[in-house]
Amino acid sequence: MTAVSAVEAALAQRRRRWRPVLWLILAAVLIALFVGIGLIIRVLQSGTAHYSDDDQHFRHGSIGAEVASGIPYKVWQALPVLFPEEFPAGDYSSFGFLYDGTQDLPIGISKRRVSGVDLVWFNCAVCHAGTYRESEEDTPRIITGMPAHQLDLHGFTKVVLGAASDPRMAPDSLRRAMADAGVGLGLIERILWNLAVFPRLREGMIERASRLQPLLDRQPDWAHGRVDTFNPYKVLEFDWPTASLSEEEVVGASDFPSIFLQGPRAEMQLHWDGNNPSLAERNLSAALGAGVTPDTVDHRSIERVADWLLDLEPPASPHQPDADAVARGFDIYVRDCASCHGWQSPDGYVFEGDLLGEITPLDEVGTDPNRLHSYTQDFRDQQVAELFKGTPYAFRQFQKTDGYANAPLDGLWLRGPYLHNGSVPTLADLLIPPPERPKKFLRGGDVIDPQGGFISPTCTTEAACFDTGVRGNSNAGHMWGTDLEQPDKSDLIAYLLTF
Amino acid sequence: MSDPIFEPLEFQNLTVKNRIFRSNISGRFDNEDGSLTQTRINWECRFAAGGVGAVISSYVPVRMDGRIIAGYATIHRDDFIPLWQKLGEAVRAHGAKYILQLSHSGRQMDIPGVHNMHRPSPAPTSKMESLHGFLCQAMSTGEVRQMVRDFAQGAWRAREAGLDGVELHAANGYLFTQFLSSAINDRTDCYGGSLRNRARFLLEVIEAIRDKVGRDFHVQVKLSATDHNNVLPWEGKGNTVVDTIQVAQWCEALGADALHVSTGSLFPHPLNPPGDLPLDVLAVTYDAMISSGVSGFRNFLLFRYPMLRPIFRWLWFRMKKGRPVEGVGYEEARLIKDAVRIPVISTGGWQTASSVRDALGHIDGVSMARALVANPDLPQVWAAGYDLPPVPCTHCNKCLVGAPKLPMGCHELARFPSRDAMIDQLMEIYDTRATLQIPEAS
Numbered sequence: 001m002t003a004v005s006a007v008e009a010a011l012a013q014r015r016r017r018w019r020p021v022l023w024l025i026l027a028a029v030l031i032a033l034f035v036g037i038g039l040i041i042r043v044l045q046s047g048t049a050h051y052s053d054d055d056q057h058f059r060h061g062s063i064g065a066e067v068a069s070g071i072p073y074k075v076w077q078a079l080p081v082l083f084p085e086e087f088p089a090g091d092y093s094s095f096g097f098l099y100d101g102t103q104d105l106p107i108g109i110s111k112r113r114v115s116g117v118d119l120v121w122f123n124c125a126v127c128h129a130g131t132y133r134e135s136e137e138d139t140p141r142i143i144t145g146m147p148a149h150q151l152d153l154h155g156f157t158k159v160v161l162g163a164a165s166d167p168r169m170a171p172d173s174l175r176r177a178m179a180d181a182g183v184g185l186g187l188i189e190r191i192l193w194n195l196a197v198f199p200r201l202r203e204g205m206i207e208r209a210s211r212l213q214p215l216l217d218r219q220p221d222w223a224h225g226r227v228d229t230f231n232p233y234k235v236l237e238f239d240w241p242t243a244s245l246s247e248e249e250v251v252g253a254s255d256f257p258s259i260f261l262q263g264p265r266a267e268m269q270l271h272w273d274g275n276n277p278s279l280a281e282r283n284l285s286a287a288l289g290a291g292v293t294p295d296t297v298d299h300r301s302i303e304r305v306a307d308w309l310l311d312l313e314p315p316a317s318p319h320q321p322d323a324d325a326v327a328r329g330f331d332i333y334v335r336d337c338a339s340c341h342g343w344q345s346p347d348g349y350v351f352e353g354d355l356l357g358e359i360t361p362l363d364e365v366g367t368d369p370n371r372l373h374s375y376t377q378d379f380r381d382q383q384v385a386e387l388f389k390g391t392p393y394a395f396r397q398f399q400k401t402d403g404y405a406n407a408p409l410d411g412l413w414l415r416g417p418y419l420h421n422g423s424v425p426t427l428a429d430l431l432i433p434p435p436e437r438p439k440k441f442l443r444g445g446d447v448i449d450p451q452g453g454f455i456s457p458t459c460t461t462e463a464a465c466f467d468t469g470v471r472g473n474s475n476a477g478h479m480w481g482t483d484l485e486q487p488d489k490s491d492l493i494a495y496l497l498t499f
Numbered sequence: 500m501s502d503p504i505f506e507p508l509e510f511q512n513l514t515v516k517n518r519i520f521r522s523n524i525s526g527r528f529d530n531e532d533g534s535l536t537q538t539r540i541n542w543e544c545r546f547a548a549g550g551v552g553a554v555i556s557s558y559v560p561v562r563m564d565g566r567i568i569a570g571y572a573t574i575h576r577d578d579f580i581p582l583w584q585k586l587g588e589a590v591r592a593h594g595a596k597y598i599l600q601l602s603h604s605g606r607q608m609d610i611p612g613v614h615n616m617h618r619p620s621p622a623p624t625s626k627m628e629s630l631h632g633f634l635c636q637a638m639s640t641g642e643v644r645q646m647v648r649d650f651a652q653g654a655w656r657a658r659e660a661g662l663d664g665v666e667l668h669a670a671n672g673y674l675f676t677q678f679l680s681s682a683i684n685d686r687t688d689c690y691g692g693s694l695r696n697r698a699r700f701l702l703e704v705i706e707a708i709r710d711k712v713g714r715d716f717h718v719q720v721k722l723s724a725t726d727h728n729n730v731l732p733w734e735g736k737g738n739t740v741v742d743t744i745q746v747a748q749w750c751e752a753l754g755a756d757a758l759h760v761s762t763g764s765l766f767p768h769p770l771n772p773p774g775d776l777p778l779d780v781l782a783v784t785y786d787a788m789i790s791s792g793v794s795g796f797r798n799f800l801l802f803r804y805p806m807l808r809p810i811f812r813w814l815w816f817r818m819k820k821g822r823p824v825e826g827v828g829y830e831e832a833r834l835i836k837d838a839v840r841i842p843v844i845s846t847g848g849w850q851t852a853s854s855v856r857d858a859l860g861h862i863d864g865v866s867m868a869r870a871l872v873a874n875p876d877l878p879q880v881w882a883a884g885y886d887l888p889p890v891p892c893t894h895c896n897k898c899l900v901g902a903p904k905l906p907m908g909c910h911e912l913a914r915f916p917s918r919d920a921m922i923d924q925l926m927e928i929y930d931t932r933a934t935l936q937i938p939e940a941s
Contacts, residue, residue, distance in 0.1 A: 005616040006634050010627075010793055 038188040042116035048298075049111065054308040058144055060103055062110035063123045063305070064298035069291030070121035071160075071205070072197060073111055074185070077104070078177035079159075082168045086159045095159075096150035096224060096444065098129060098142055107142065116192055122290040124305050127151070127227065127256040131446045132414060132454070134318055140446055145312050146414040147256035149225035149422075149454065150444045152464075154216075154253075161213050164205035171198040211235045214242035215250070220470045222253040224444035226422055229254070229271075229289050230374050237288060238382055251472040252374025255422035260411045261349065263310035268357025272420040273372045274405030275380070278397045279306065284388070285395070294388050313348070314411025318448065321494035329495025332488055336480060340406035344499045349410035361403040366477030368421050375400065412499035416453020417443060423468050423475035427452025427496050431481040431489045439468050439475075452497055503859040504852065504881055508552065510842055511756045513664050513717035515552035515596050518859055519878050520759075522846050522866035523600045523668070523721075525557025526907025527570030528928070531613070533563065535572035535582045537931035540589045542907070545928065546871050547593035550878030554590050555666055555759070555866065558602045558673075561653035562646075564621055565603030565674065568903065569612025574599065574653045583660035596663040598717065601653045603646065605674030606635030607766065610791055610903055621646070623678045623700070624685050629734050630765060632794030640688045643700060646674075651707035654718070664717025664756070667704060671723060672765035675701050679746060680764045682728035682737035694738075698746050705753045719757035719844075720750045723771075724831030726764035727818060737764045740831050744838045757842045759866060760832035767899055769818040772869060773827040773848045774894025776815055778808045780901060780910070787903040824848040824894050826858060833861045850892055852881040872898055873909045890914045 003009035048062040080087035080094075087094045097106035105111060108126025111118055127148050131140035163169055168177075171194075178184055185193055215235050222228055231252050234240045242250075254272050262279055269275070270282040283306050287297060333343060339353045340360070362369055377400045388394045404420055418424045422443065428451035429437045441456040443466045449455045459465035468475040481492060505517045521543075528538040543554050560566045560573045574583060583599065590597040606622040608615060609631075619625075621642060622635035638646065654665045669675030677683045678700040684691050690699050701720070708718055726737025747758050763771040781802040789795040801811040825848040832845035842863035849855055850870040858865060871877055873892035880888045897910035908925040915921040 005611070005790060006619050007616075007632075007790055007793055007795075010634050014793065 035188065035191060039116075039192060042188050042192055045113050045116050047113055054304070055144055056102070057301070058123075058305050058308060059100065059107045059125045059129065060105065060110055061123060061301055061305075062112045062298060063287050063290065063292055063301045064112075064296040065121040065123065065287070065291030066110065066112040066119035067114050067296035068293045070112070070114075070119035072201065073105075073118035073120045074178045074181075074183040075174065075201065076109070076120045077181040077183045078174060079163065081177040081181045082174065083159065083163060083166075092156075095152045095156040096148070097126075097156075098131060098148075098150070100142055107144075108148070115196075117197055124259075124286070124290065124302075126290065127153075128259045130225075130414065133447045136447055138447070143315060143414060145260045145309070145314065146258050146411065147225055149256065149416070150446055151256070152224050152444070153227050154222035157212070158216065160205070161209040161216070164202060164209040169202055169205075174198075208236070211239070211242075215245070218242060218245075218250050219253070220251065220472060223422070223466050223473070224464065225417075226253045226255055226443075227289075228252045228374065229286075230379060233289055234379060237293070238379075238386075246376075248373045249376050250374075251370045253472050254371040254420050255415075255417070257407075258314065258411050258415050259309055260312050260314040261310075261351075261408075262306065262312070264349075264351035265357065265408065268408075269359050269401070269405040271375075272404055272407075273375055273401050274357075274359040274403075275375055275401055276398045280393075281395050281397055284393060285383070285398075288387070294391075294393075297393075299393070314414060317413040317498055319413060319450070319452075319497035321497045325491045325494035326498055327495075328488075329491035329493065332484070332492045333495050336484075337492075342408045342410075344410070344495075349408060349499070351408055353406075355406050356408060357406060359401050359403045359405050363403075365404050366479060367404060367419055368423065368472060368474035368476065370472040371420055372401070372404065409496070409499050412496055413448065413452065416449070417441075417456060417466075418453060419475065419478060421473060423466075423473050425449070425453055425456035427493050428489070430478065431484065431492065433479070433482045434476045437468070437475045440465050442466065450497075452493060502882070503856055504878075508842060508864050510664075510717055510719075512715050513596060513756070515864070516594060517550070517552040517878065518855075518864040519551045520598075520844055520864055520866035521546040521551045521554040521871050522759075522868040523555050523557050523666075524868035524872065524907070525571050526902065527568060528907070529570055529572040531569055533560075533566075533571075533573030533575060534579055535586060538928050539572055540586050541928040541931065543586060543597070544589050544593060545875045547590040547595035547597075549871065549875035550882065551595055551871065552864070553596035553598055553663070556597065556599045558668060559600055559653075561601050561603055561649045563614045564618075565605070565608075566612060566615065567602075567604045567608055567673075568610045569614070574601070574656050575649075577656060577659075580656050580660045583657065583662060587660055587662045591663075598664040598666050598719065599653075599657040599660075599662050600666045600668050600721070601650055601657070602668040603650075603674035605677040606633050607672045607677075608633055608791070609788055622674065623690060624683055626683070626685060628765070628792065629731050630794070631788065631792035631798065633792045637686065640690070643690055644703075647700065647703045647707050650704040651711040654708040654716070655711045658712045658716050664719065665708070666719045666721055666759060667701065667708075668721050669701050669723075670721040670759075670761040671763055671768070671771060675704075676723055676726075676764050679722075679742075680726050680728060680737040681742070682726060682735035682764065694742055694745060695749075698749055701746070702749055702753055705750060705755055709754045714754065717756050718754065719759055720747075720755045721759035721761060722747060722750075722835075723762050723764060724760050724828060724835060725762055727762065727768065727770060728764040730765065730769060730814060730818065732814075740834055743831075744835055747835050747839050751839045751841050755841060757844060757863075758835060758839065759844045759846065760828055760835055761846050762828045762831065767896075769815050770822065770827055771847060772894070772896060772899060773819070773822070773824040774869075774896050776812075777895060777897050777900055778802050778811060780897050784901050784904040825851060825854055829858055829862070836862050848894060850877070850887065852886045855881075869894060869896075869898060872907075873911070873914065 051057040092106050099106050107129045109120050110123045111120050129144045130146040130148050267277050276282050340355045342351045342353045342356050380398045380400050383395050418430050424430045425441050426449050440459050442459050445454045447455045508515045529535045562575050587597045606620050606628045608620045619634040619636040621638045625637040657665045679697050684697050724740045724743045728737030785799050785802050789799050801807045828847035829845050836843040844864040844866050845862050846866040849865045849867050855865050870892045874888040893911050895911050901910050906925050
């Protein structure tokens with residue numbers, strides 16, 4: 001067709017010439033639009049899975065720690081691929097994390113999508129779920145609520161902090177590792193990660209390492225089943241420089257406690273040192289230790305766990321001691337122990353005793369003082385002044401104490417090694433004078449010991465060897481029962497094995 | 500002591516009664532076939548009656564492919580000679596001379612019309628015009644030589660019509676400028692490259708005219724002293740005044756009788772005609788030119804939407820800074836005058852008698868268009884001793900930007916007591932009293 005004018009012909013020719021470019025531009029715009037909308041949809045996605053079963057919620061539900069403390073799920077999955085030398089088992093069981101087969105994440109690790117990125121981090125179960133076996137050949141049985149005595153949290157923390165500055169965490173190698181771990185990035189995710197995740201990931205990890213590593217450098221190994229509750233809290237939550245911590249307070253590792261039957265514990269002095277009688281405040285404080293912040297905490301989730309724990313019974317003891325010995329031991333226990341610890345009846349644990357839940361001064365109990373000293377008056381004052389300030393959750397009841405609390409002994413068979421710092425392998429060892437108690441032994445075993453607790457072989461030089469001579473690990477103190485005659489001790493142990 | 504404005508100006512072959520020239524300006528007065536009308540005669544006589552020494556015709560194409568706007572009279576046909584003769588007689592009846600401006604648009608064709616809309620314009624280059632995107636096609640060397648002959652033929656027709664002279668429109672971006680300008684001419688033959696080669700077309704036209712009409716017919720050349728071609732900042736600047744002085748000397752050597760000095764390598768140009776540029780008026784008149792060039796619609800948008808106007812305003816007005824409106828090209832005309840012996844006429848914003856008198860100490864005449872459109876009797880006002888007329892031209896340029904769509908004349912409403920008065924003046928020239936004829940039955 002002839003154009004109406006030369007200008008129209010030129011414009012038509014120009015349109016023809018530019019048409020491929022315009023199509024390309026249109027395609028680029030459409031792709032950009034598609035990607036942009038995809039990104040927006042992705043970024044707007046936030047939330048976490050909800051579980052109908054309380055136990056599953058305890059094991060895998062989020063308490064809000066991922067937002068401020070977590071790492072991306074895909075990085076979590078890639079770390080064993082990137083650092084095979086640190087993960088000899090190929091997954092997080094290398095550090096004692098437990099897998100129950102329902103998820104690809106261990107118990108105690110929850111997932112939450114934050115602005116389109118799945119983040120993972122701790123929940124309550126990371127420190128309060130463990131296993132036991134009746135014999136070496138037995139299959140480990142997972143018990144939620146018991147101490148995570150198998151967990152090497154210190155080792156895990158060191159690996160994560162070390163990874164922050166490792167060249168293998170560079171985006172390219174990390175991307176390859178994610179693909180190898182079966183969690184590669186899709187198109188939209190790749191853009192999101194390039195724009196937002198990769199630039200912040202290492203920076204965040206290095207920043208956290210810069211605050212926590214100096215503290216770890218001043219501390220001995222926490223050991224399996226133990227954690228320093230308050231000192232990391234000081235440097236991470238309150239941004240205190242490690243150098244500001246006094247020598248007296250800087251070591252504070254102690255055992256993960258069991259958390260059965262919280263209802264009867266209300267109004268008792270909670271925590272090893274009994275620094276707070278409020279279950280709610282103790283729970284929130286523990287959640288802060290797991291990584292939540294006042295801004296990210298999921299109160300509903302934590303309260304659901306707390307309600308479930310109010311009457312969570314420990315499983316019945318598998319020990320089958322001689323009934324006569326148990327009866328004799330009961331008499332001894334009532335005479336020498338029950339006023340501080342309550343007692344076990346055939347119908348369950350009886351939370352009665354004049355001194356139950358009260359604090360025994362350090363001078364009297366004589367156990368390792370480091371955990372007590374790690375909770376300082378300054379720290380308590382800042383807790384009360386700042387945390388959850390202006391909300392109904394504000395901390396009010398924390399107090400600095402001078403000893404350790406007399407704890408109920410329900411589920412005692414799952415709570416070895418004993419004392420607050422787990423420095424005595426078995427109940428039998430607890431009934432002998434401290435100088436005769438095992439000085440070095442391996443923690444973390446889950447085969448129950450007929451003497452109470454778990455079989456904990458003596459050791460000498462292994463890296464994981466728990467040395468009671470190291471600061472914070474002292475097995476001194478708690479002299480009650482050590483002066484009993486051996487038959488009485490045996491009877492008392494028989495009774496204690498029924499707890 | 501006599502007033503220098505009203506002293507006669509003697510050229511080699513022509514004497515003009517004073518130093519005032521009506522510069523080339525036109526409206527769409529004429530027929531589609533290029534024949535002139537009574538309206539044009541009325542238009543030109545308005546200025547002759549006002550007292551100018553000479554009327555330089557509007558832009559008059561020597562070929563139909565050189566029109567800038569259909570509706571301007573042409574001199575491309577011998578049978579138009581009697582029409583031009585009539586016009587010449589009418590002007591001379593008022594004591595003025597009539598100089599016909601021989602022109603060709605080249606690529607600067609504002610409204611192509613039915614004759615030209617289907618083809619690019621012949622030009623020295625195939626690069627489209629920069630501001631409007633007018634299309635063009637580079638002429639072959641043979642076509643250039645034919646163009647030379649067509650100009651000579653146009654001059655012959657002017658002489659045959661008894662007109663007083665011709666002016667070659669070698670300024671303001673039309674065909675001659677496109678050859679002369681270093682920013683436009685990209686030819687590789689003998690008409691491109693060096694200044695001498697770029698001037699070859701103009702000089703050959705002068706020679707051809709002299710061959711055709713002899714030495715005793717007035718031939719003057721209108722030149723742009725400086726191109727200032729970079730109205731769009733990415734365009735080259737083009738010729739300097741030094742280049743133009745050389746061209747002027749070559750013109751003189753080949754027999755040009757006078758030089759008429761303007762400025763700018765496109766039209767309109769920020770410096771020609773000087774003054775304002777009413778973008779709000781362009782918003783309602785430029786639509787007539789949208790389809791003329793590939794950039795027409797872009798420009799229309801720049802005029803149509805006030806929020807976009809600052810873009811064009813910046814482009815246009817940045818060149819005006821520090822330059823006067825009246826006598827904007829005077830200094831360059833002086834430089835050229837100093838280099839030649841033939842008379843030099845300056846154009847560009849003249850309106851004040853005292854300024855003109857001062858200028859005439861160095862140059863030989865001034866030409867005006869807008870000042871005379873506003874006040875055709877300006878020479879009489881000056882002769883009466885006034886420096887300015889009571890209601891002078893504001894240099895608003897509304898007459899300029901209305902040209903593609905509105906009747907030529909003053910559109911500055913502020914100069915009139917009422918809108919009706921303005922329209923009455925615009926309509927005066929259409930009072931043709933034509934003798935209407937009944938076409939013969941076939």
